[in-house]
Amino acid sequence: MDFSKSLIQWYLQNKRDLPWRNTVDPYHIWLSEIMLQQTRVAQGLPYFLRFTEAFPTVFDLAKADEEQVLKLWQGLGYYSRARNLHKTAKQVAFDLNGVFPKSYKELLQLKGIGEYTAGAIASFSYNEHVPVVDGNVFRVLSRYFDVETDIASAGAKKEFAGLAAALIPKGEANIFNQAIMEFGALQCVPKNPDCSACIFNDSCLALQKKKVNQLPVKSKKVKVTNRYFNYLVFSDADGNTLINKRTEKGIWHNLYEFPLLETISPERDEAILELIRNQQFAENEIEGIALYDNEVIRHKLSHQHLHIKFWKVKVKGALKNGIDCESASKFPFPIVIFNFIEKVWA
Known part of the structure; x- marks a missing residue:
């Protein structure tokens, strides 16, 4: 046959x-x-x-x-x-x-x-x-x-x-x-x-x-880029947070995420804290900043490895354009962020 x-x-x-x-x-x-x-x-x-x-x-x-x-x-x-x-x-x-x-x-x-x-x-x-x-x-x-x-x-x-x-x-x-x-x-x-x-x-x-x-022969190697993401999970007096639509081309285009602080290399937590305090992500006064988890989340994509940390940023007063957790969870997110939402806010 x-x-x-x-x-x-x-x-x-x-x-x-x-x-x-x-x-x-x-x-x-x-x-x-x-x-x-x-x-x-x-x-x-x-x-x-x-x-x-x-x-x-x-x-x-x-x-x-x-x-x-x-x-x-x-x-x-x-x-x-x-x-x-x-x-x-x-x-x-x-x-x-x-x-x-x-x-x-x-x-x-x-x-x-x-x-x-x-x-x-x-x-x-x-x-x-x-x-x-x-x-x-x-x-x-x-x-x-x-x-x-x-x-x-x-x-x-x-x-x-x-x-x-x-x-x-x-x-x-x-x-x-x-x-x-x-x-x-x-x-x-x-x-x-x-x-x-x-x-x-x-x-x-x-x-x-x-x-x-x-076999099969495949010689081309995929060049992997490392990126370092720090997501800022704002929380105001009413329990609301901030999310943004990711409009630039590239990964996760048109999906939602928390305000992002990306660095070109891994930074010490003290340096990240200083950057968060010095950059105007929200109009509110910051009351406190803390890591949700000391472990870095490593999220592997085909050409990129993302090293992700989530930071809890507590602020005074009400956030402008703040959104409650239940409403936020209905938007489309990258799965690594959605899993964080499910874990923290479930």
Whole structure:
């Protein structure tokens, strides 16, 4: 039995029962693909269910307020996905009368939809003969065929897409693409795959050459930036605090946070105290400043490591634009701040 037939047979016996696999609705497939980018299925599934309940159609999503979308997305990370999702929904709803394009080339014209997502929708919804190349597909193909091309190199995606396209059985793009992605997610996993239980253990070139742990080749290293955040949790006589919308481009764009004091390097607590007292974050006189916890919270993003401290800043009188805790918690926050709110104000 050839590679493609064996793979599809494995898939039919081992696939997970996931809601977006029980439909050809491009709206649901698009939602799931955006949510699962750089996200595990177990983490993304509850969000998919919440989104489809809150926004049953692309019109519902398009008409929603961005803050509502970001609030539902809270905790899933890579928030630009949510903002782009909202923009694409508006384009489909208002420019295309709610109808997703029915071909790969037309899908690429939508904002926020690249080759991978267009291929997924085109093959899963319309069974168009186009490959879908994600990290799982890179891994399966590089190992099975012993392809040493650096997957971070400029021509890698085109090379692997060509190889995948040649393997798709005629009229079976939908099931083949699902199968190879699922195989990479469940069987041909990144670290320590169980090759003894693999259906391809007699034909996989990487296994035969003892190169499984060396493939796929990926040489590009991610440069990580360290940032030092001090969040100022103001508290006035009425128990109100201050929150700001993060409007600058970059991480957490359009999410909310406490007033932020960022330093370029780790500073002693005494230096932070002095900076808080000397900078005018609020008009009120400061009564006292204290750390909520002496432990630094380390929050890792793909290209940045954030070192976070929360400071309680008690002030005299009423804060201008102060907000009570219950109202504040309804806004969309980065998950590290939301978790702090839940812990401190629950």
